[in-house]
Amino acid sequence: MxxxxxxxxxxxxxxxxxxxxxxxxxxxxxxxxxxxxxxxxxxxxxxxxxxxxxxxxxxxxxxxxxxxxxxxxxxxxxxxxxxxxxxxxxxxxxxxxxxxxxxxxxxxxxxAAAPGTSPRRIGMSDVDRLRTRFAEVIASDHRHGGQLGIEQKAATLANEALNLQNAGSATQRVRSSLYACAASFRSSAMWAAIDGRRYDDAKGHMREAQGLAEMSGDQAIKFRIWSHTGTMYRHMGRPSDALAANDVARNLHITRRDPLFASLGLARQSAIHGVAQDRTGTRRTFEQAQDAMLRADPADFRPVWMLAFYDQAELDSLGLSAYLALGDYQTAEFHAHRCLSALRPHMRRSLAITTTRLAHAQLAQGAADAATDTAMSVPADVATQHARVSRMLQEFGAALRATAPGSSTVQIWTEHTRDTWRAPA
Incomplete structure (x- = not known):
């Protein structure tokens, strides 16, 4: 054959x-x-x-x-x-x-909806096509991140997955899988909105995603949605709500079955503790996250969204976020360098975020020249088109001017942002 x-x-x-x-x-x-x-x-x-x-x-x-x-x-x-x-x-x-x-x-x-046609049988091949589209959305997010186009594409695909529920007959397994696909797409729309700081839109996607995940019965996608919800509230500066949402994710059965899910939940918990200025909680949960990652079996089956991003580099990225929020800049810089040394090539958005956070950690330790060089290495397209990175770089510029007013370093930074970030004609 x-x-x-x-x-x-x-x-x-x-x-x-x-x-x-x-x-x-x-x-x-x-x-x-x-x-x-x-x-x-x-x-x-x-x-x-x-x-x-x-x-x-x-x-x-x-x-x-x-x-x-x-x-x-x-x-x-x-x-x-x-x-x-x-x-x-x-x-x-x-x-x-x-x-x-x-x-x-x-x-x-x-x-299937056209007049005069017999209802078709919806099968796992239809689900597999949706999963391929989901993998493409994930890859696009890691390259670009936070873009409205990614959010809109993911939301449209969620609706297409739901349309298939009414396009023909299907087994219960297929119907559950279609709901899981719709929840996955909606969770990616939610994440794109969070990454783009469009929090009201993110909340709308969150509510849709949570309902779809419940109908699917899929533990992994439930974890992703509630974990994203915790991240959303962390970015909004609401650590109590963030802890409550992340606890929902961490209490799912999948975290007891798979140490890698437990590790991700703990790592995000550590970042939330950092925002809450809980030094002991930050350190304890990060150490637990590291231990859980070391216990995880790399051969276990996991969903594409988990395989595409969570590894030692992402764990160190969350450690960087936690300790930067806590004001422990030396430890934050340590995790930044560890993250940058291990980042996979496709993690372009993560590279820009980590580099920007490293610049903040260096500046806070008095290394204005090194920090400025680091911040200037962020690619111009990401610096201007990714809302989260843009905001952090603006905050870096303000901190630099407050730290070294009138210095040549400030002048270099000002010229860089004026010449490199100028919108194309």
């Missing part, structure tokens, strides 16, 4: 402008950073992936590919050994593949 083509990988490559040769070069470079030895992939290797002849790349190669794309291998259409394909691929020609993958969900619902 002929191998089934990996149309998911093909669609991702088309979306991101990669040829077989350019993707091979990118993965080889990532392999070099991982192992110290450049990989030996070429265009024919990638074509074997696309043709389905290689269904599950070797572990180091797979990790390098995940670093390049920001997505787990299963979200790119690869199938672990011993498992069947997650999504039966369509058989259209090359020019149709991307449209089939990214437009099939809405088209299926519309076709």
């Amino acid at each position: 002929d191998a089934k083509r990996n149309t998911v990988l093909e669609a991702w490559m088309a979306e991101h402008g990669h040829s077989s040769n350019s993707l091979a070069d990118a993965v080889n470079g990532a392999l070099g950073r991982l192992t110290g030895r450049t990989g030996g992939l070429d265009g024919s290797s990638i074509r074997s992936w696309k043709a389905g002849r290689v269904k599950w790349p070797k572990s180091a190669t797979r990790k390098a590919l995940e670093d390049v794309t920001g997505l787990p291998a299963v979200a790119l259409g690869f199938v672990p050994r011993g498992r069947t394909s997650l999504t039966p691929p369509p058989q259209e020609g090359p020019d149709m593949k991307r449209r089939t993958l990214f437009g099939g969900i809405a088209a299926a619902a519309a076709a």
Whole structure:
């Protein structure tokens, strides 16, 4: 029997402008950073992936590919050994593949509702297509973060997932999975609004997401939504509400079953304690989060949103946030450098946030020149287009002017913001 083509990988490559040769070069470079030895992939290797002849790349190669794309291998259409394909691929020609993958969900619902047609059977292949779209939303968020377009796209996809509930017959498992998909998209819309400081919109998405998660019965997505809610209230300066919401996430059964979920809940709890100026709570919960992460089995199955972002770098990022809020700037700087040394390449938004927080920690310790150099390294597009980063950099500028008024460092910063951040004509 002929191998089934990996149309998911093909669609991702088309979306991101990669040829077989350019993707091979990118993965080889990532392999070099991982192992110290450049990989030996070429265009024919990638074509074997696309043709389905290689269904599950070797572990180091797979990790390098995940670093390049920001997505787990299963979200790119690869199938672990011993498992069947997650999504039966369509058989259209090359020019149709991307449209089939990214437009099939809405088209299926519309076709099912058309007069004179028999109700179709909604199955796990429809759910898998939604999950592929969700992986794309996650990857876009890590590249750009906080953008209104990401929020709107995720909300639209949540509605498409709900439309499928009425598009035909389905088993209870499929219906629960569709509610989980809708909750996942709505939680991403919520997170984009939080990241963009659009808190009223975030609360609306939160209420929708919570109801959908309850109907799905999915513990992982319930955790994500309540954990995001805690983060939202932390950013709003409401630590009591943040602790209450985060406690809902931490008390879910999934945190007792999987130490990685427990670790994330504790790490975010530590950041909330920092805002509340609870020094003992900050230190204790961060240490517990680190211990839980070390106990987590990396081989356990976890959802794509967790795999895409939570690791040692993110744990140190939350430690940086906690100790910066607490005013322990030396410890904050320590966690900033640890985070930056371990960040995966696709975490572009996180890189900008961590760099900006590092600049604040350095300035608070009296290192104005070093802090300014750090702040100036934040890419201009992120500095001007990401609401959270923009706000932190404005606060940095105000603190710099208060710390070293009239200095050459202030002049350098002023010229940098005027020349580099000027809106394009």
